[in-house]
Amino acid sequence: MIQTDALVIGAGPVGLFQVFQLGLLDIKAHVVDSLPHPGGQCAELYADKPIYDIPGTPRTTGRELVASLLQQIKPFGASFHLCQEVSTLAQQDDGRFLVETSRTSFLAKTIFIAAGVGSFQPKRLKIAGLDSFEGSQLFHHADESARFAGKNVLVVGGDEAAVDSAIRLAGPGPQQSKSVTLLHRRDVLQASAEVLAHFGALRESGAASFQVGQVTDITTEDGKLTAARITDVDGNTTALPVDCMLVLLGLSPRLGPLSQWGLAMERKQLQVDTEKFSTSIPGIFAVGDINTYPGKKKLILCGFHECTLAAYAAAEIIFPGQKIPFQYTTTSPKLHKLLGVELPRAD
């Protein structure tokens, strides 16, 4: 059980800047995210796409913005708890919130829901019986590749992540599989020319295979997954012996258990005021794309403002009865100390 003043749910750009604004008020934060890395939609949906409307940054990308924000919050030493989704919420008699994730429990004085469009979940194949192999023979994250060594692996997907994974599993090294087949529903793969050329060379040499089709069923023996039944575009079905399947069909967001927390909602958004960006439960704030209020625009820069006012409102809960100072990073020696920067020369 981790006790904390502030729990931030969601490590997208707004969740990261929430850490910054809390840090300026000397509040340490823990951050939970379902993805294996910070960045949220910026990392998942437009890592390499341009963004032109971050104020003072004429052009950036999702990846660059996340890197800048991680650098900006570095002085505040937030603890990240990745690859886990929040499940239950229970307010305690002392007002604190008990939040459970799939791996951790938190007892938090304040909560900041910066969950964007929800937690990103891998899209799954809808094959009866397949899900029971999750974690043993079925995987949805490429970074578990160590478990594929020496195995016959079927990679399902057609984007850069899928092709990249097939290349990595086919290549020499400790993670090298016995065989790698990449399966995609069409014969066009969505990856950079360089990656496609690399994969083409592996196919030429026989180190990797490519098939067009879809998994329509599986074969099991003695409780083990033994083959994927693949149907091609002409409707013919064949069985491909497999030890493991790596399914990389992209991610889709879902609001998940948050929607059961008893917070006032409007069309899947959390209703907040515009003074504190508080939800209907005092102490729980909602910032960024997940909230709604009159005039709301789902823009990152608006989330930056929202999490700033939420931080000040939270400080009044965390430091009851104390006056919360309002200071500028340009001039405040206290903020310079928190930021770990040298004081500017007096002149």
Added chain:
Amino acid sequence: MIQTDALVIGAGPVGLFQVFQLGLLDIKAHVVDSLPHPGGQCAELYADKPIYDIPGTPRTTGRELVASLLQQIKPFGASFHLCQEVSTLAQQDDGRFLVETSRTSFLAKTIFIAAGVGSFQPKRLKIAGLDSFEGSQLFHHADESARFAGKNVLVVGGDEAAVDSAIRLAGPGPQQSKSVTLLHRRDVLQASAEVLAHFGALRESGAASFQVGQVTDITTEDGKLTAARITDVDGNTTALPVDCMLVLLGLSPRLGPLSQWGLAMERKQLQVDTEKFSTSIPGIFAVGDINTYPGKKKLILCGFHECTLAAYAAAEIIFPGQKIPFQYTTTSPKLHKLLGVELPRAD
């Protein structure tokens, strides 16, 4: 008379980003500022001081932030009207606003007051009769130095701008004065070591003089200013013959005529809602440090949010009856065209 969809009052960071958000909605803006350059407080008060809380920009300075914003708004070709302060406002029968400045008239469908703490006015010497020489023998901006060539000039002030001006007027070149005296009330000048060394060398060589004291009166002859009467720390007064005075005592902001426009105010701030950031007169918005609403924090990043929502609200006035599109700079071909950027490769 300039007719425009949008008039932005104040070219500080928030006024500049107002231009950007209007530009994304295909609305061209005119911008008025009392200073001779864009940047507002960022340029005047902390040009070289660090700023740590611009989201996604771990460290910048006032000058760098303004430069970034100017680059960001470049595609939108706003017209700047500098060195002028707004005076009167009159709403016309067709709903548009007639705004007069000291040099220009505007007929605007919407107005964005991004005036920060007010317009920056040079601090003035309070000497009876002196103000009548403004523009002929009395100046408050160092960049009018061409008029000092061949003259006996008294520079009043003790900061870097004052010492710099004394150096420039003393040195060779088309703007060289006949004589330059720098007058400051104490014998400590506030300037960098380099600038002080340069000025020291000029004093050594007799090219410039330095006096400690204050102007307490002036002498005039035939309607001309002929001498400044200077009182030193011991109370002794002497007359220094002068042709011109350059008074550089810094700037102080004043709200000025805006406060007479009939807009609802609270403690010198303009009251706005948080949906449109509209003042009490529909069509006139207030963004940045000059506005107030529950939760308001005077932070640049909050102003960025405010001017964004104000832009959308203004678009409904400028394009009545039309649906205002909400698009992302990452994905919208229309926004890419407005921004003048190439479309990202389809993949």
